[in-house]
Amino acid sequence: MxxxxxxxxxxxxxxxxxxxxxxxxxxxxxxxxxxxxxxxxxxSREVCAKLIRRSVNSSVLASLMAGCYPADREKIFNFFINRPDLETPVEIAKTEHRELVYMQLTALVNEGGVNAMKYLMEDPARYFTIMEAVGFIDVSLGIKFGVQFSLWGGSVVNLGTQKHRDKYLEGISNLKYPGCFAMTELHHGSNVQGIQTTATFDRMTDEFVINTPNEGATKWWIGNAAVHGKIASVFARLQLPSPDSHLDTDMGVHAFIVPLRSMEDHSVLPGIEIRDCGYKVGLNGVDNGALRFHNVRIPRDNLLNRFGDVSRDGEYSSTLPTINKRFAATLGELVGGRVGLAYGSVGVLKAACTIAIRYSLIRQQFGPPNKEEISILDYQSQQQKLMPMLSSAYAFNFATEYLVERYAEMKRTHDDDIVADVHALSAGLKAYITSYTAKSLNTCRESCGGHGYAAVNRFGSLRNDHDIFQTFEGDNTVLLQQVAGDLLKQYKRKFEGGALSVTWTYLRDSMTTYLSQTNPVVTHREGYSHLRDPRFQLDAFQYRTARLLHTAALRLRKHSKRLGSFGAWNRCLNHLLTLAESHIESVILAKFTEAIERCEDRNTRKVLNMLRDLYALDRIWKDIGTYRNQDYIAPNKAKAIHRLVEYLSFELKGVAGSLVDGFGIPDVLLRAPIGLQSGQYTEYSHHIGFE
Known part of the structure; x- marks a missing residue:
């Protein structure tokens, strides 16, 4: 057999x-x-669990989860392990935290030999591996790293031309030019096309004049601005004086390099106001500031002119014919920030899972009468809180690896279809993963009871530092709408005979399946092998997405006649958000299955299959009402799915310790006493002064 x-x-x-x-x-x-x-x-179940435990090899899992550059990851870890003076203490004030994070970044670059801009330009997978690794040191460091290199450096590289790279790239790499990414305004965040800061060209002096025309145009939440930044990429409306009118011609949003502080004494330059945004809920190691500009003059060459340029005589030129196309091209080049947040959020989830699961394995509470207490992870309720979360961490790891691959392909080929694909995929994964991680951090804290509330055990800082991931680089609700909009475009393409993007090709078959009658034999099928068949799981996910897409298109068409396009979209908004989440779950599951198929170690593949099955079946169960309402899953099958979710959670409990070891986070960097591999209570006691 x-x-x-x-x-x-x-x-x-x-x-x-x-x-x-x-x-x-x-x-x-x-x-x-x-x-x-x-x-x-x-x-018995106990014998089964022993068989599974024997099949887990933590070193194989760690190698698999470390990505393409495990040596770089290890190098970052060892650098900070050997520099205890750079460790972030549990209690630290805002000012000291900011200076410590800047010291960490400076040491990483000048002593650790990290050339982040080189990696970002030549090998994004290597860059994001390092970015995730520094996030384990301090989430504030991960964000500071991203602001300097992904955002400030990325804007120069991706929106500028060779003259800008020649002038600024080396200084960005070695931190001679610590910089900012000044896009968000007080009145405009996600709606970048609505920003109001102006950059008016002055023909007489061959300069742009940067102005903040009103209070709402104040640049807000600008990382690096309050203390360390010397230069900023400022996004503003390019205004060209019209010879035939007293009104300027608005050419849309462009990016400009604007010096903020003196290179010599770090004093704020004339015409620039900088204020400190102050204490935040989290990430207080990042110096967010607010900026206003009053007739700040910059050379014409400071326009980042890849997609639009202005000549000496004030003539505008672009290879792209419209403001909307130029704006889309500009934002398309800036998706690296979203890629980094999705990738970094998985790292936070791994850390939280590691702490919660290790503590749940050692903490004993109650038990059968007159017998020893049992670990809290032996309780079904604890298993069903933490095991689906663990499976999700593995699933997200492989999905974000795929995202980085697509991002690297986009940067290499500049293919329009890949650009569109990565834009939607990065928006969806960033929104879905960061929202899931935010909820999971609360669950982890609660799962560890009172000791989860101790600051030293890090749930509070991880939760607070990560919380803003749901908002910056695009509010999650807005990003999911972008995914829904792209799905509707793909839907239209299908019926017009056009080619579908790579990530969306499954819709071709899924729509046909949805529109046909559901097979009553399959809807009742409840066998163990059937429910654990990856084809059934993916079919279920894709059926749901196809159905939601089809019904969304019908509802939008119906409401548009009476409410107009905007009114119809708003009327269907919850439906569209659910559609986007459903699609992203399908992509994550597909990439998880593909990763398992590439795994060469047979025993590791078995355990990964269990994780994949739990990820899939838990999500089907959580949305079982949708499947039941459409008669896609019969009542007996629904009950079997629920039992199997409980069963898989029970079995994975037996290998949970090895699975979190597979994340490869050193104890000295995890830093939470209750999350250490051994000696948890001793370390915890030492922290408060016991010998």
Missing amino acids: ADGVEEQLIAMRGFLDGEVAQRRLDRLASHFSEENILKEEQL
């Missing part, structure tokens, strides 16, 4: 019980034509 069939039957023995269990086991046995296998296999 094939190993896979044997394993399924062994597991089923623990999963089902009673007369119903025996009938189902008999039916499954006859299906595989192995009637005697059940008599030969009399293994």
Whole structure:
């Protein structure tokens, strides 16, 4: 008999019980034509768990999860392990935290030999590996790193031309030019096209004049601005004086390099006001500031002119014919920030899972009468809080690796279809992963009871530092709308005979499946092997997405006649957000399955399959009402899915410690006493002064 069939039957023995269990086991046995296998296999759940535990190799998992550049990751970890003076203490004031983070960044570049801009330009996968690693040191450091290189450096590289790279790139790389990315304004964040800062060209002096025309145009939440930044990429409306009118011609949003402080004495330059945004809920190691400009003059060459330029005589030129196309091209080049946030959010989730699961394994509470207490992870309620979260961390890891691959391909080819694909995919993954991680951090804290509330155990700082991930680089609700909008474009393409983007090709078959009658045999099928079949799982995810897409298109068409396009969109907004989330879940599941297929270690592949099954079935169960309402899943099948989610959570509990070890986070960097691999209580006691 094939190993896979044997394993399924062994597991089923623990999963089902009673007369119903025996009938189902008999039916499954006859299906595989192995009637005697059940008599030969009399293994309990405990024996099953031991078999699974023996199949887990933490070092293989760690190698798999470390990505393409494990040596770089290890180099960052070792650098900070050997520099305890750079460790962020539990209690630290805002001013000291900012200076410490700047010291960490400076040491990383000047002593650690990290050339972030080189990696960002030549090998994004390497860059994002390092960015995730520094996030384990301090989330504020990860964000400071991203502001300097992804945002400030990325704007110069991606929106400028060779003259800008020649002038600024080396100084950005070695921190001679610490910089800012000044896009967000007090009145405009996600709606970048609505920003009001102006850059008016002065023909007489061959300069742009930067102005903040009103209070609402104040640049706000600008990282690096309050203390360390010397230069900024300022996004403003390019205004060209019209010879035929007293009104200027608005050429849309462009980016300009604007010096903020003196290179010699760091004093604020004339015409520039800088204010400190003050204490935040989290990330107080990042110096966010507010900026106003009063007739600040910059050379014409300071226009980042890749997509639009102004000549000496004030003539505007661009290879792109409209303001909207230039704006889309500009934003398309800035998706690296979203990629970094999605990638970094997975790192935060890994850290939180590691702390919560390790503590849940050692903390004992209650138990059977007159017997020893049991670990809190032995309780079903704790398993179902933490095991789906653990499976999600693995799923997100592989999805963001795929995102980085697509981003690197986009930077290499500049293919328009790939640019559009990465724009939507980065928006969706950033929104979905950061929202999930934010909720999970609360769950982890609660799962660790009172000790989860201690600052030293880091849930508070991780939660507070990560919370803004849901907002910057695009509010999550806005980003999901972008995903929904792109799906509707793909839907239209399908019916017009056009080609679908790579990430959306499944819609071609899924729409056909949705529009046909659901097979009543499949809707009732509840066998263990069927529910754990990745094809069934992906079909279910994609069916839901296809149905939501089809019904969204119909609803929008119906409401547009009466409410107009904006009114119809607003009327269907919750539906559209659900559609976007459903699609992203489908992409994550598909990439998880592909990653498992690439895994060469047979035993590791078995455990990854269990994680994938839990990720998929838990999400199907959480949206079981949708499937039931459409008769896609019959009641008996729904109950079987729920039981299987509980069963997989139970089985994975037995290997949870090895699975979080697979994240490869050193204890000295995790820093939470209750999350250490050993000696948790001793370390925790030492922290408050006991010998």
